[in-house]
Amino acid sequence: MKICVLGAGAWGTALAVNAAERHAVTLWARDASQARSMTASRENTRYLPGIALPASLSVAAGHAAGAATGADLVIVATPMAALREQLALLHDCAAPVAWLCKGVEAAQGGPESFGLLPHEIRLQTAPALQAGALSGPSFALEVAQGRPTALVAASAHAVVRDTLVAAFHGPSLRVYANDDLVGVEVGGAVKNVLAIATGLCDGLSLGLNARAALVTRGLVEMTRFGLALGARADTFMGLSGLGDLVLTSTGDLSRNRKVGLLLAQGRTLAQAVESLGHVAEGVYCARTVLQRARHLGVEMPITEGVVALLDGRMRPAEAVAALMGRDPAAEIA
Numbered sequence: 001m002k003i004c005v006l007g008a009g010a011w012g013t014a015l016a017v018n019a020a021e022r023h024a025v026t027l028w029a030r031d032a033s034q035a036r037s038m039t040a041s042r043e044n045t046r047y048l049p050g051i052a053l054p055a056s057l058s059v060a061a062g063h064a065a066g067a068a069t070g071a072d073l074v075i076v077a078t079p080m081a082a083l084r085e086q087l088a089l090l091h092d093c094a095a096p097v098a099w100l101c102k103g104v105e106a107a108q109g110g111p112e113s114f115g116l117l118p119h120e121i122r123l124q125t126a127p128a129l130q131a132g133a134l135s136g137p138s139f140a141l142e143v144a145q146g147r148p149t150a151l152v153a154a155s156a157h158a159v160v161r162d163t164l165v166a167a168f169h170g171p172s173l174r175v176y177a178n179d180d181l182v183g184v185e186v187g188g189a190v191k192n193v194l195a196i197a198t199g200l201c202d203g204l205s206l207g208l209n210a211r212a213a214l215v216t217r218g219l220v221e222m223t224r225f226g227l228a229l230g231a232r233a234d235t236f237m238g239l240s241g242l243g244d245l246v247l248t249s250t251g252d253l254s255r256n257r258k259v260g261l262l263l264a265q266g267r268t269l270a271q272a273v274e275s276l277g278h279v280a281e282g283v284y285c286a287r288t289v290l291q292r293a294r295h296l297g298v299e300m301p302i303t304e305g306v307v308a309l310l311d312g313r314m315r316p317a318e319a320v321a322a323l324m325g326r327d328p329a330a331e332i333a
Contacts, residue, residue: 001167002026004071006064006086008034010047010278011100012077014144015134015168017048020057022170027053028060028067030078035061047278051144065089073098073163075134079279080105084121091126096160098134098153102188102244103285104292114295115288117185117229132160132181134168135188136239137247139254146172152240153177154184176239183235186226191245192256192282193289194218196306198249199260200316214302215249220332221300225289228296256282263309264316286310301326 001023005016008029016027029035038044042053053059060067064086068074074095076086080103090097104115116124122131132155143149153164153175161177169175178184197218201210222245223236235241248254259280262272273283290307293300305323308314314322 001072001163002070003073003075003167004028004068005075005077006068007075007077007079007082007100008038008044008047008059009077009079010044010140011138011143012075013044013048013051013053014140015075015077015100016057017051017054017144018146018170018173019168020054023056023167025057026060026067026071027057028064030061030064032061035059048140048144051141063089065093068093068095071095073167075100077101079103080118080281080285083118084125087122087125087129087131091129093126093129096155096157096163097126097129097131098155098160098164099131100134101281102135102185102192103281104189104288106284106288107291114292115285117182117189119181119185130157130160131155132157132164133184133188134164134175135184135244136176137243139247139251141253143173148172148174150174150176150239150243152184152238154181154240155179156181178235178238178240180232180235182229183226183231184240186229186231187222187236187241187244189281189285190218190222190225190289190303191241191248192280193286193303193306194222194245194282195248195254195256196260196263196280196282196286196310197302199254199257199262200264200306200309200319201260202257203261203264204316204320206320211250215245218249218302219245221302225293225296225298225300228293228298255280259283269310269312282306283310 004026038059074097076099080101107113136151153161305319
């Protein structure tokens with residue numbers, strides 16, 4: 001199988017390295033100088049240092065759609081902010097397309113508009129495209145190292161699910177198919193926001209009881225939001241819901257968790273983001289998740305607290321106090 005991965009960040013590179021053990025893979029970089037450096041050194045020193053690029057993996061630059069020509073599968077591995085542009089370029093692509101980004105796009109219109117999930121962007125920009133998402137609990141470094149990982153291939157199109165399974169299911173990657181694309185996308189977006197909250201909790205040394213409460217109530221919040229968008233409840237008990245939430249909220253490689261930890265230490269948001277060197281999607285999609293939830297009439301108190309913290313309207317201790325001071329409620333509410 002010929003696979004083209006558009007985006008040479010950590011996750012795109014890791015997936016390309018893993019797949020190159022079994023397939024012919026082209027990794028496209030937006031930055032031509034980065035592509036030349038990777039070709040010469042056979043390593044992505046900027047985003048995934050220490051991981052050798054297999055000989056079967058070729059690196060390309062230039063026009064993204066041109067790099068994808070002739071591929072049997074195209075993976076869009078750019079951040080959420082670049083997804084619309086990439087899907088527009090691929091609007092007439094004959095091969096299945098899948099995105100890796102997890103988030104909600106910033107609102108494109110006025111104050112009454114709201115951000116869109118990836119599948120909704122596809123409907124606007126490339127409605128004929130057969131596409132979906134590859135998601136689940138996965139740190140790029142561990143995938144590149146060949147450590148055991150389980151992912152979800154989500155799409156309304158069976159050919160997309162089947163192609164993703166055929167491309168990536170192997171000795172170190174187990175890929176499960178799921179036709180609930182909405183649920184998978186919601187899980188991937190909201191878990192990043194909740195990971196900031198959990199990092200804050202740990203950074204303030206609130207204890208393991210508090211962490212367990214946050215993760216559990218966060219799962220309720222995520223599910224409530226997803227159901228309002230038409231997702232299935234069982235999806236949130238799977239890899240792209242509970243699985244990704246636990247990993248991102250507790251794993252030391254989580255960038256979103258690190259943001260919460262740094263804010264708890266008194267760093268400003270700008271300082272926290274700058275120190276990462278990578279995109280922390282939760283920072284960028286927290287407001288858009290909350291905006292969409294309000295449009296739907298869905299209550300998301302943890303997300304509310306994270307947004308207030310990111311906007312500077314609350315200090316870390318105040319955000320915790322606001323959550324703990326809420327009125328009693330039934331657990332399922």
